[in-house]
Amino acid sequence: xxxxxxxxxxxxxxxxxxxxxxxxxxxxxxxxxxxxxxxxxxxxxxxxxxxxxxxxxxxxxxxxxxxxxxxxxxxxxxxxxxxxxxxxxxxxxxxxxxxxxxxxxxxxxxxxxxxxxxxxxxxxxxxxxxxxxxxxxxxxxxxxxxxxxxxxxxxxxxxxxxxxxxxxxxxxxxxxxxxxxxxxxxxxxxxxxxxxxxxxxxxxxxxxxxxxxxxxxxxxxxxxxxxxxxxxxxxxxx
Amino acid sequence: xxxxxxxxxxxxxxxxxxxxxxxxxxxxxxxxxxxxxxxxxxxxxxxxxxxxxxxxxxxxxxxxxxxxxxxxxxxxxxxxxxxxxxxxxxxxxxxxxxxxxxxxxxxxxxxxxxxxxxxxxxxxxxxxxxxxxxxxxxxxxxxxxxxxxxxxxxxxxxxxxxxxxxxxxxxxxxxxxxxxxxxxxxxxxxxxxxxxxxxxxxxxxxxxxxxxxxxxxxxxxxxxxxxxxxxxxxxxxxxxxxxxxxxxxxxxxxxxxxxxxxxxxxxxxxxxxxxxxxxxxxxxxxxxxxxxxxxxxxxxxxxx
Numbered sequence: 001x002x003x004x005x006x007x008x009x010x011x012x013x014x015x016x017x018x019x020x021x022x023x024x025x026x027x028x029x030x031x032x033x034x035x036x037x038x039x040x041x042x043x044x045x046x047x048x049x050x051x052x053x054x055x056x057x058x059x060x061x062x063x064x065x066x067x068x069x070x071x072x073x074x075x076x077x078x079x080x081x082x083x084x085x086x087x088x089x090x091x092x093x094x095x096x097x098x099x100x101x102x103x104x105x106x107x108x109x110x111x112x113x114x115x116x117x118x119x120x121x122x123x124x125x126x127x128x129x130x131x132x133x134x135x136x137x138x139x140x141x142x143x144x145x146x147x148x149x150x151x152x153x154x155x156x157x158x159x160x161x162x163x164x165x166x167x168x169x170x171x172x173x174x175x176x177x178x179x180x181x182x183x184x185x186x187x188x189x190x191x192x193x194x195x196x197x198x199x200x201x202x203x204x205x206x207x208x209x210x211x212x213x214x215x216x217x218x219x220x221x222x223x224x225x226x227x228x229x230x231x232x233x234x235x236x237x238x
Numbered sequence: 239x240x241x242x243x244x245x246x247x248x249x250x251x252x253x254x255x256x257x258x259x260x261x262x263x264x265x266x267x268x269x270x271x272x273x274x275x276x277x278x279x280x281x282x283x284x285x286x287x288x289x290x291x292x293x294x295x296x297x298x299x300x301x302x303x304x305x306x307x308x309x310x311x312x313x314x315x316x317x318x319x320x321x322x323x324x325x326x327x328x329x330x331x332x333x334x335x336x337x338x339x340x341x342x343x344x345x346x347x348x349x350x351x352x353x354x355x356x357x358x359x360x361x362x363x364x365x366x367x368x369x370x371x372x373x374x375x376x377x378x379x380x381x382x383x384x385x386x387x388x389x390x391x392x393x394x395x396x397x398x399x400x401x402x403x404x405x406x407x408x409x410x411x412x413x414x415x416x417x418x419x420x421x422x423x424x425x426x427x428x429x430x431x432x433x434x435x436x437x438x439x440x441x442x443x444x445x446x447x448x449x450x451x452x453x454x455x456x457x458x459x460x461x462x463x464x465x466x467x468x469x470x471x472x473x474x475x476x477x478x479x480x481x482x483x484x485x486x487x488x489x490x491x492x493x494x495x496x497x498x499x500x501x502x503x504x505x506x507x508x509x510x511x512x513x514x515x516x517x518x519x520x521x522x523x524x525x526x527x528x529x530x531x532x533x534x535x536x537x538x539x540x541x542x
Contacts, residue, residue, distance in 0.1 A: 081436055094428050094432075101424070109437070151435065
C-alpha cells in the first residue's frame, strides 16, 4: 500500500493494565483523510489501542508517531492540543451540563471562534440545536452519542477516534451515526473507528484492521477484507 | 418562633458557606475532607492575627463602625484572610493530595490524611493562640434593630446575611457562566472526559481548593464575629457541615446551601424544646435520618 500521507503510525505497541498485557506488538497506520476501521472479537485490544494512542495508557514497548513527531507517553491534554480527538465508548458526555456547555467544554482549549464551531456542530446534528439548553443526561442514547461526537469535533481535530459509536443504539441511529461519520470524514478529518458492526464499518472504511488477541492479524482495503471469504467466515460471522 | 427561625437562618447561612466548600471539594476530589472545619477556624484566627498584629502595627484604627463589629481593620483582614486560607488549601493539596492522587490512593486514605491535617491545624491554633475563647472586639455589641414581627436583629447579623448572599451569588454566577466555572462543573461530572477534552484538571483542582478554602475562611470569620473564636470551633462545625452536605446531596452546591439553612434553623428551633447543649445532637439526628431514608439527599444528586 501507498506509504505517502501517513499521519499517524503506531508501531509494535505492547501495553496492558498492571501486569497483564492486552496488546502484544500491535501496529497501525492512518493516512490523511481516510477512515480506518478496527474490528475483531471482544478482548482483542481494539479500545486499548485507542486509549494508548491518546495517552491514557502508557505502552511498555512501541512508539506512536503523529506526522513525524514521537507522541508516545504524552498526556491526553497534550495530545488533544496536537489535533487528535477521542470519543470513549462509555461515559463520553458531561451528564449534568447542557448540550451547549458540553460542546463548549469540547472546545475548551480552542478559545477562538467557539460560537462558529458550535453552529457548525448544530448543522451536522440539527437535533442538538433544539435541545441545546437541555442537560445531556436527559437525552436519548442516540442523541448522547451525537453530543459525544460533537464535543470531540469542537477541538477541530485532524484525527477523530471513535470507540464503538454504534454500541447500544437503535438501528435507525446506527445508520445515521455511520452517515455522519462519512460526512465528518468528507470535511477532511481522518477517522479511526473501533466497531462491533464489522460489516458496516468495513463497507465505509478505506482501510480495515483485524485485531485478534492483542495483535493486528490482517489489514487491507476495507472492501477487499469484506469480500475475502476466509475473513468473512472467521470474523464476520459467515 | 419567627425570631428563632431568623437566628437559624443566620447560623445556617454560615454552615452553608462551609458546606458549599466541602461539597465542591468532594465533587471534584471525591473524598470526605475532614479538615474543612479547621480551615474555617484557621480563617477566623488568621483574621484575628491580622487585626491585632500587622494592621494594628501600621496604625489603622481598630474602632468598629457604629453599632457593628466591623472596623477598617476587619474590612481589610476579611479578604486577606480569605486569600491566605485559599493559599493554604492549595499548599496542602500540593504537599499532600497531589502525591496521593499520583499514587492512586483510595478515598478512605485521603479522608484519613484529612483527619491528620485537621489535628495539625487545630494543634497549631492551640499552640499559637491558646485554648481560651477569643472575641474580635471586647465588649458585646448587642444593640438591636427592631424589624417587623418582633424580630430583633443586631447590625452584625444583617451584615453576615448580606456577605453570605454576595458570596453565594458570586459563586453561582462564576460556576454558571464563566469558562473556568463551567470547566469545574465538567470536571466534577466526568474528570476523565475533562482530561480527554484537553482541560488541565490539575488547574481545576487548584481552583476548587482555593474557592473551598476561601469560603471556609469566610464562614469561620463570620462565626467569630457572631459568636466567638475557639480552637475547637472547626471541629465542632464538622457535624453540621457534613449533615448539610449530605442532606443537600453530595456534590450539589445548591443542595449544600439549602442543607445548611435547614440544619441551622432546625438547631435553633430545637432550643425551644431542648436544652441548647443538645443543639449538635439535632444535626446528628438529621444526618442519621437522611442516611436511613434518603441517602442520596433531598436533591436526588448523582451516584458517586
